Amino acid sequence: MTEIVALLHTIAPLLRKTTLGQLCQVVFEVLAASGRITMLGLSRWTEKGGSYRTIQRLYHTLLPWNAIHWQFFRQRFLQPEGECFIDGDEGVVSKAGKETYGLDRFFSGLQQQVIILKTNLVTHAQAHAILFSTDLAQAYDHIIRLYSLRFQIEFHFRDAKQYWGLEDFMIDKATAITNAANLAFFMVNVSQALLKPFRQHQPDYSILDLKSHYRGYRYARETIKLLPQKPDAHLLAHIFAQIARLGAIHSLSQHSPTP
Numbered sequence: 001m002t003e004i005v006a007l008l009h010t011i012a013p014l015l016r017k018t019t020l021g022q023l024c025q026v027v028f029e030v031l032a033a034s035g036r037i038t039m040l041g042l043s044r045w046t047e048k049g050g051s052y053r054t055i056q057r058l059y060h061t062l063l064p065w066n067a068i069h070w071q072f073f074r075q076r077f078l079q080p081e082g083e084c085f086i087d088g089d090e091g092v093v094s095k096a097g098k099e100t101y102g103l104d105r106f107f108s109g110l111q112q113q114v115i116i117l118k119t120n121l122v123t124h125a126q127a128h129a130i131l132f133s134t135d136l137a138q139a140y141d142h143i144i145r146l147y148s149l150r151f152q153i154e155f156h157f158r159d160a161k162q163y164w165g166l167e168d169f170m171i172d173k174a175t176a177i178t179n180a181a182n183l184a185f186f187m188v189n190v191s192q193a194l195l196k197p198f199r200q201h202q203p204d205y206s207i208l209d210l211k212s213h214y215r216g217y218r219y220a221r222e223t224i225k226l227l228p229q230k231p232d233a234h235l236l237a238h239i240f241a242q243i244a245r246l247g248a249i250h251s252l253s254q255h256s257p258t259p
Helices: 004-015 017-034 040-042 054-060 065-076 139-164 175-197 207-225 233-244
Strands: 114-117 128-132
Touching: 004 065, 017 040, 017 054, 017 175, 017 207, 017 233, 040 054, 040 207, 054 175, 065 175, 114 139, 114 207, 128 139, 139 175, 175 207
Parallel strands: none
Antiparallel strands: 114 128
């Protein structure tokens, strides 16, 4: 839990202290939860300070998600030389290949357009693809290379649906739906940030391994509460490490990081 609090410290200026604490609780619960990601489902994995009512309050609180997503991404992933390109799906080229219109109706200012003519070598059928960039200094081949990375977006949607509850929420209030959807996409980036230290020890460490780790950690916490005397720090770390590996696809060494 402490590493989650430290990770979300970058968005602390955007949220009230109480809201940030609730978000930290929910992030941990989403990581540990099995089954569907719903408010009731998350409440079953809650610890002190994360009751069902607390989760409800967070889901019905207006959150500045645009700022949250950007601040977290900028602090954790964006390199100093990072670039951002506009999605060019709205671009159309006429059959004559002379007249084009792009995203001018949405964005003001100059744009660089790269028009690609695709030809099927068997049927000789042709089609055009148009790429847009607001960076006028970029070479066309560099723009094409960066756009080729856009398929990663599809993986993000897959992860948001498969692991982080994008298809699971069962609510009908606009604010709660907005929060549930944004939380699912936020978890995509949070999980990637949390995976970094694990992949230093195990490059194949996956999201399933990460969820198994936090679920095992949650089991260990509850088990230790039942002991008449709390184990010493060395034994405690060993217990956490052993239980956190249960159910993992890619096992970690004894020197791997623990929460």
